Amino acid sequence: MFQTIVPLFVDALANAALIFFVAFGLTLVFSVLRILNVAHGSFYSIGAYVSASIGLWIVSAGLNPWLTFPALLVSAALVAALFGPLIERTLVQWTYGRGEAVQILMTFGLFLILEDLQRLVFGVSSYYEDTPVALLGSIEIGGIIYLNYQLLLIALAVVALVAMRVFIGHTRMGRLLAVVVADREISEALGIDTRRMFTIAFTLGIFLAALGGALATPTAGVAPGLGADTMVLAFAVAAIGGLGQVEGAALAAVIVAAARVLAIYLFPALDAVAPYLVMLIVLLVRPYGLFGKPAIRRI
Amino acid sequence: MTSNSASAQPLLRAEDLAISFGAIKAADGVDFALQRNEFVAIIGPNGAGKTTFLNLVTGYLKPHRGNVWLDGRPITRMAPRRISRQGIARAFQIPQLFTDHSLIDNLMLAIAAREGIWQGLTPLNRRAYRDEAMEVLELLGLAADAETMTGTLPEGLRKLADITLAFALNPKLLVLDEPTSGVSSIERFRIMETLMNAMRRRGLSALFVEHDMEVVQKYADRVVVWNAGHVMAEGTPAEVMSNPEVLESVVGVV
Amino acid sequence: MRKPIPLLVAALALLLLVPVAFPHLKFVITLAVAKGFAALGVALLLRGGLISLGHAMYFAIGAYATAFLGSKAGVSDLVLLLVASTAVAALAGLVFGAFLVRYRAIFFAMLNLAVSMVIFALTSKLYGITGGTDGLRVAVPTVLGWAPGKAAFDGFLFYLCILLMVVLGWLVHRYLQSPLGHALSAIHTNEVRLEYLGVSAWQTLLTSYTISAALAGLGGALAAMSIGHVLPEFAFWTESGHLVLTAVLGGIGGVAGAFIGSVFLEILHTVAVGVAAEAWNLIIGLALICVIFFLPRGIYGLIEARRGSTKETGL
Known part of the structure; x- marks a missing residue:
């Protein structure tokens, strides 16, 4: 049993790490801008398409295959730089203070547009580029073979989490961001340029989603519909952790991974249902997620 | 319960009511009673727990300890x-x-709520409700604004409109949280006059939080002074105003 | 508030002529009305200030109930199928709603999404009951003993949809005018005040949630009969998003808005498929954003505004 459950769990954890990047971005944008971006998952698939395209180009041009690693990061940065400021300054900014129905609809409209743009630019066939996986090879621990790339994914998720803590706690920009999250009115009274903070946070959120997508291409590839599927999974993970709670999202990603392994073991048909069942159960017990706090209305 | 024993006891009674938010005790074992047809004012410095007390009495907050009765019936929690x-x-x-x-739609909804909201497909807008709503609006001097969207009413009228909704429920007890705050001092007495007349005509009892000592002196039968989650003093307005402790801690701050 | 009744009657008369004047639009309109019922359900909740990102599940539940009862339980009568499917969807709405309507804003949207994704995943996995990703075929039903051919049935279904739209639309309109309907929109503006008037927001919302699920279920059942096939994709979250889009595009100010939005979208779709099939989502995405920017009360708000009403009931 150990021989099967551990590799299954590592596999599930590597997948969860990818979703964690998306949920991380979603929850970051929510905590700073108080907006649930329904189009967030689309940046995962766009990141995946861009990194797959660049990776395929590097290979076909005969360049050093190790260049595919920095290409993953560059793709995500490219997507974030291209879409982040543009979308935040135009569509998203307009919805501030207009209620969540408008915000959800506006970003759903954006989602529809991005879905078709991807189809128009990248076509409908799937992309697959696994040079990084092949380069890293595999490792045998206790008679079980693991893909090094998957272990790298899990490590990267942990690094991202730690990096965010360091950023918030030890840089000027990070501290300002924390003030904006804690109290928007006070931060404006203090003279913090909240509009700039919103743009930065939104762009950073997109970068994280695109990074998740870029990192996913070597193991899973990318095909139409990926954005929509990822969106709901990231929703589930962010909601389980508590919207706005990065550590919560990390824990939620691990729980979801464990639930999937359990499901594969006990009821294989329920594999895809597991994340949502976990979400329902958690939210029934703690409506604001594992780490979330409710806001009380004063009258 | 016989009507005899019901009239013998206070309309509203609270016993040993307590709630705290973290380390702050907003109510710390409060005893309180309000008789039928009494107008009782609650005064006290900001943060003394006045609104918290109203929230406990009306159920918005649940006390950690203690009980509340209305007409002898427990309403705690x-x-x-x-x-x-x-x-x-x-x-x-x-x-x-x-x-x-519109204001009249607000009123008709309150009346329908009182009568029971489940009325099948009968429209809300009907003669009987409209007439009654107009009656309440006339009582409080708002008849001219019946068709105005309440969101566009000026602040002073919005406060009165809010009170008409409470009136429409035909309550035994009216609980008012600073009925004249945010209103100019001239308007303040006009609102209070209208309100007092309306309450007398309906035979209502009232519990109200008030900052303005002039309003309190003029209209309250009895004053309860709050400080730090306690009832610090109580009595007629004259008695309370001559209490040096009250003058220092409450009136001085106000 | 004055109503654009003459315009609506004229539009209805135009619809009734469709099978004669534009026979190829008959299927499109039938489907549009069916989806309109689901959009109307979503619009009801929007009036209460709640946005559901999962209502396609009730559409799917209604559709699957019809397909399942027809193919596996041997029920072939149209009336029985419609009533049973609507009842199943309403029951599901009552059960899920009992805990979902405790939540507000984003949490309500997300929890509906979560439940709908469970339903979606189950319909694609439970092969024995739902036919898995292949879905189920829906046979042409009989109508109170009459066994029409496919073409005759399609004609009948078209007029049935129009009839149901008028009758149920009127009933929903009456509901919105009733105290309970007013209480629903009062939740949107001030839930605290409503509770202090002695009205249970939970009961008010659960009623409207159950009605909205029933409407979506009926729409699903009608769509299943019209298309002749049901698929798990009916329950996917993007379909739920489309329902919200339809409701908002049409306008939630009146009952007609949901159907106007749905018919408008389906006809636009039919036209767009010939011209720019790949860019369909792009077009409606842009349309949605334009409506949010420039027409906050939807197409229905546009007709109504001409009639001199200024009541703001939009988002």
Whole structure:
């Protein structure tokens, strides 16, 4: 049993790490801008398409295959730089203070547009580029073979989490961001340029989603519909952790991974249902997620 | 329960009521009673727990300890909607209105709520409700604004509109949270006159939080002074105003 | 508030002529009305200030109930199928709604999404009951003993949809005018005040949630009969998003808005498929954003505004 459950769990954890990047971005944008971006998952698939395209180009041009690693990061940065400021300054900014129905609809409209743009630019066939996986090879621990790339994914998720803590706690920009999250009115009274903070946070959120997508291409590839599927999974993970709670999202990603392994073991048909069942159960017990706090209305 | 024993006991009674938020004790074992046809004012410095007390009485907050009775019946820990149905109607410091409905629609909804909201497909807008709503509006001098969207009413009228909603429930007890705050001092007495007349005509009892000492002196039968979650003093306005401790801690701050 | 009744009657008369004047639009309109019922359900909740990102599940539940009862339980009568499917969807709405309507804003949207994704995943996995990703075929039903051919049935279904739209639309309109309907929109503006008037927001919302699920279920059942096939994709979250889009595009100010939005979208779709099939989502995405920017009360708000009403009931 150990021989099967551990590799299954590592596999599930590597997948969860990818979703964690998306949920991380979603929850970051929510905590700073108080907006649930329904189009967030689309940046995962766009990141995946861009990194797959660049990776395929590097290979076909005969360049050093190790260049595919920095290409993953560059793709995500490219997507974030291209879409982040543009979308935040135009569509998203307009919805501030207009209620969540408008915000959800506006970003759903954006989602529809991005879905078709991807189809128009990248076509409908799937992309697959696994040079990084092949380069890293595999490792045998206790008679079980693991893909090094998957272990790298899990490590990267942990690094991202730690990096965010360091950023918030030890840089000027990070501290300002924390003030904006804690109290928007006070931060404006203090003279913090909240509009700039919103743009930065939104762009950073997109970068994280695109990074998740870029990192996913070597193991899973990318095909139409990926954005929509990822969106709901990231929703589930962010909601389980508590919207706005990065550590919560990390824990939620691990729980979801464990639930999937359990499901594969006990009821294989329920594999895809597991994340949502976990979400329902958690939210029934703690409506604001594992780490979330409710806001009380004063009258 | 016989009507005899019901009239012998206070309309509203609270015993040993306590709640705290973290380390702050907003109510710390409070005893309180309000008789039928009494107008009782609560005064005290900011943060003394006045609004918290109203929230406890009307069910918005649940006390950690203690009990509340209305007309001898326990209402402790009931939800606001059940306490409303028992006969306590509340008006708020910040007016709570259905801002995208007209004033008369607000009133008719309150009347329908009182009569029971489940009425099949009968329209809300009907003769009987409209007439009654106009009656309440006339009582409080708002008849001219019946068709105005409540969101566009000026602040002073919004406060009165909020009070008319409480009136429409035909309550036994009216709970008012600073009925005249945010209103100019001239308007303040006009609102209070209208309100007092209306309450007398309906035979209502009232519990109200008030900052303005002139208003309190002129209209309250009895004053209860709050400080740090306690009732510090109580009595007629004259008695309370001559209490040096009260003058220092409350009036001085106000 | 004055109503654009003459315009609506004229539009209805135009619809009734469709099978004669534009026979190829008959299927499109039938489907549009069916989806309109689901959009109307979503619009009801929007009036209460709640946005559901999962209502396609009730559409799917209604559709699957019809397909399942027809193919596996041997029920072939149209009336029985419609009533049973609507009842199943309403029951599901009552059960899920009992806990979902405790939540507000984003949490309500997300929890509906979560439940709908469970339903979606189950319909694609439970092969024995739902036919898995292949879905189920829906046979042409009989109508109170009459066994029409496919063409005759399609004609009948078209007029039935129009009839149901008028009758149920009127009933929903009456509901919105009733105290309970007013209480629903009062939740949107001030839930605290409503509770202090002695009204249970939970009961008010659960009623409207159950009605909205029933409407979506009926729409699903009608769509299943019209298309002749049901698929798990009916329940996917993007379909739920489309329902919200339809409701908002049409306008939630009146009952007619949901159907106007749905018919408008389906006809636009039919036209767009010939011209720019790949860019369909792009077009409606842009349309949605334009409506949010420039027409906050939807197409229905546009007709109504001409009639001199200024009541703001939009988002």
